[in-house]
Amino acid sequence: MSEQLEKRAAGAGRPASGTAGAEQLRKDALALDAEDALASARELFTLDEGVYLDGNSLGALPRQVPLRMADVIGREWGELRIRSWDESGWWTAPERIGDRIAPLVGAAPGQIVVGDSTSVNVFKALVGAVRLADAGQGPGGAPGAGDGSVRDEIVVDVSTFPTDGYIAQSAARLTGRRLVPVEPGDVPAAVGPRTAAVLVNHVDFRTGRLHDLPGITAAVRAAGAISVWDLCHSAGALPVGLDAHGVDLAVGCTYKYLNGGPGAPAYLYVAARHQAGFDSPLPGWNSHADPFGMTPGYAPADGAARGRVGTPDILSMLALESALDVWDGVSIDAVRAKSLALTDFFLECVRAYVPEGLVTSLTPEEHGQRGSQVALRCADAPAVMKELIARGVVGDLRRPDVLRFGFTPLYVGFADAERAARVLAEVLADVPAAPTR
Template sequence: MSEPLSEVLPQVPSEVSSEFSSEPYGGSFARRAAELDAADELAGLRAQFVLDDAVYLDGNSLGALPRSVPGRVEDVVRRQWGALRIRSWDESGWWTAPERIGDRIAPLVGAAAGQIVVGDSTSVNVFKAVVGAVRLANGPGGEREADAGRPGPVRDEILVDATTFPTDGYIAASAARLTGCTLRPVAPDEVPDALSGRTAAVLLNHVDYRTGRLYDLPSLTAAVHAAGAVSVWDLCHSAGALPVGLDEHGVDLAVGCTYKYLNGGPGSPAYLYVRREHQHRFDSPLPGWNSHADPFGMTPDYAPAPGALRGRVGTPDILSMLALEAALEVWDDVSIEAVRAKSLALTDFFLECVDAYVPEGAVESVTPSVHAERGSQVALRCAGAGQVMRRLIERGVVGDFREPDVLRFGFTPLYVGFGDVERAAGVLARLL
C-alpha cells in the first residue's frame, strides 16, 4: 500500500503564514472574497488537488498535483509494469496512449478528435511543427532550382515572435538553418505588416510568458493565411486556462506543454496538433519507428502513418504519459468557458486588491487590463523583484519572477480561490 499523501509530501511550516494571514488586510475585500468563493461553481474542484496552507500562484510554471495521480502511477508501476510487463503495451493500452490522451486534450483547445498526439517535449514539437510548416508552405515543387542562382525553398522566410520564450527562438533558428530559410523576429502586433510572398511559417505565442498578454489568435492566423503562409502557435500559457479554438480559427499547427494549467506533472509530455486537412502532407523532420505506417515491419524505408500519428517519433514515455492521463480526469464535465470566466474574475480581483493595498508606485502592472488581451496571469514590475518573491514564498505566497524586475502570479481557476487572491495581495502589501 502507498503511504498517505500527508506523509510523503512536504508540508508548509506553521510559522509561514501566522504573521501575515491571521487577519485579512482589508475587511471589505475579505468579505467580498468570501462571497465570491461561496458563489464559485468551480470551487469544489479544489478538493481534487493536493494543496497546503500556501497560496499557490505558480500554476503557470507547474500545476498542482491532482489527487488521482499517485494511485494511478502506483498501478502503472506495480501492476501494469510489475505484473503484466510487456503485455501492457496491448492489455493496458500503452501503445495507443499518445493519441488517446491527445483526444482528451483536444476539447480544451477547441479541436476535434484525431488531430493531437502526445509525446516528446515542447521544444521537440516546436521543431517538428516549424520544419513541417515550411514544407507545407512550399509543397511539391516548392524548391528553387539550384542553377537558378538562388537554391532553396520558394518561401524562404520564417517569422518568429520577437518576445518569445527563448527556446522557441533557438528552435526556430535551427529550423531555418535546416530548411534554407532566413529567420526574422517580429513583434506579434507587427506580423500582418511583416508578411510577404516569401513567408513560409509564422511561430507565435498565444500568451506572452513574461507579461501575460493574450494575442489575437483568430486575426493573426487569418493574416498568415492571407499571405499564403502556415501558422504555428505555442499554447503553453493558454491551454487549460482559456478557450483557444484551433479548429474554429483555422490554425494549421500548434504545440503545448501539459505541466502548467493541465497539471500533468514536472516534465510531463507535450503535444502536437496537426490540422486534419494537412495531415496527409505533414512531413515531420523526425521520422521514427513509432510514426511508421507499419512500425513492427522494421523495413529500411520510411512510410508515414496516417493522420496525426505521423507526429510520433520514438517509444512513448509511459510513466509520465499515464500520470498526465490521470491528471486530465479533473477536467471531466468542466467547461473551459467557465474556467475563463473565473480566470478573468480572479485576475481582476487581484489587480483591484493590489491597487487598494500596495503603496502607490511600489509596483506597476504590465499585464493588460483589457480582458481580450489578458491570459491567466498577472505580471507586476517591482524593484528588487527577485528578493521580493523570495520573501513572499517564505510567507506562504508562491509565485515566481523573471529578470530583471517582474513578479509573476499565475491563476489556475481549478484550485485558486478569491480568498487566496486577497491574502496574496495583503502579504505583498505588507512586504512593500
C-alpha cells in the same frame, strides 16, 4: 458569482485603500468564493494552506494521480510487463490522451498526438510547416507568389519564449530560410508571398499578454503561409479554438494549467487537412506505417500518429492521462470567466494594498488581451519573491524585475487572490525597494 462581478465591473462598491477597504475586500473575496461554481474542483488537488500562484509553471498534483501511478508501476509494469503495451493500452496512449486534450483547445478528435517535449514539438511543427509551404499546401496552394519568388522567410514572435526562438533560428538554418522577428501585433503587416511559416506564442510568458490568435491566423492564411502556435500558457486557462480559427499547427506543454506533472509530455496538433502532407523532420519508428516491420525505408503513418517519434514515455504519459480527469464536466468557458474575475480582483487588491509606485502591472487591463497570469514589475524582485514564498504565497520570478502570479481557476480562489495581494504589501513594507518606473 455573476451578480457580484457585474457590480464590480460597473465600479459599484469599490473600496478605498486602508483598513476599511481591506475589510471590504476580504468580505468580497468570501462572497465571490461562495458563488464560485468551480470552487469544488479545489478538492481534487493536493494543496497546503498556502497560496499557490505558480500553476503557470507547474500545476498542482491532482489527488487521484498517485493511486493511478501505483497501479501503473505495480501491476501494469510489475506484473504484466511487456503485455501492457497491448493489454493496458500503452501503445495507443499518445493519440488517446491527445483526444482528451483536444476539447480544451477546440480541436476535433484525431488531430493531437502526445509525446516528446514542447521544444521537440516546436521543431517538428516549424520545419514541417516550411515543408508544407514548399509543397504548396499553404492556403494559397502555391509555394510562392506565382512570379518566381519562393517562400524564404520564417516569421517569429520577437517576444517568444527563448527556446522557441532558439529552435526557430535552427529551423531557419536547416531549411535555408531567413528569420524575421516581429512583434506579434505586427505579424499581419509582416507576412506576404515570401512567408513560409509563422511561429507565435498565444500568451506572453513574461507579461501574460494574450495575442490575437484569430486575427493573426487569418492574416497568415491570407498570405498563403502556415501558422504555428505555442499554447503553453493558454491551454487549460482559456478557449483556444484551433479548428474554428483555422490554425494549421500548434504545440503545447501539459505541466502548467493541465496539471500533468513535472516534465509531462507535450503535444502536437496537426490540422486534419495537413496530415497527409505533414513531413516530420524526426521520422522515428513510432510514426512508421508499420512500426514493427522494422523495414529500412520510412513510410509515414496516417493521421496524427505521424507526429510520433520514438518510444512514448509511458510513466509520465499515464500520469498526465490520470491528471486530465479533473477536467471531466468542466467548461473551458467557465474557467475563462473565473480566470478574468480572479485576475481583475487580484489587481484591484494590489491597487488597494500596495502603495503607489512600488509595483507596476505589465499585464493588460483589457480582458481580450489578458491570459491567466498577472506580471508585476518590482525593484528587488528576487528578494521580494523569496520572502513571499517564505510567507506562504508562491509565485515565480522573471529576472531582473518581474514577479509572476499564475491563476489556475480549478484550484485558486478569490480569498487566495486577496491574501496574496495583502502579503505582497506586507513584504514590500519589510523589503525596501526603489519605486518602479
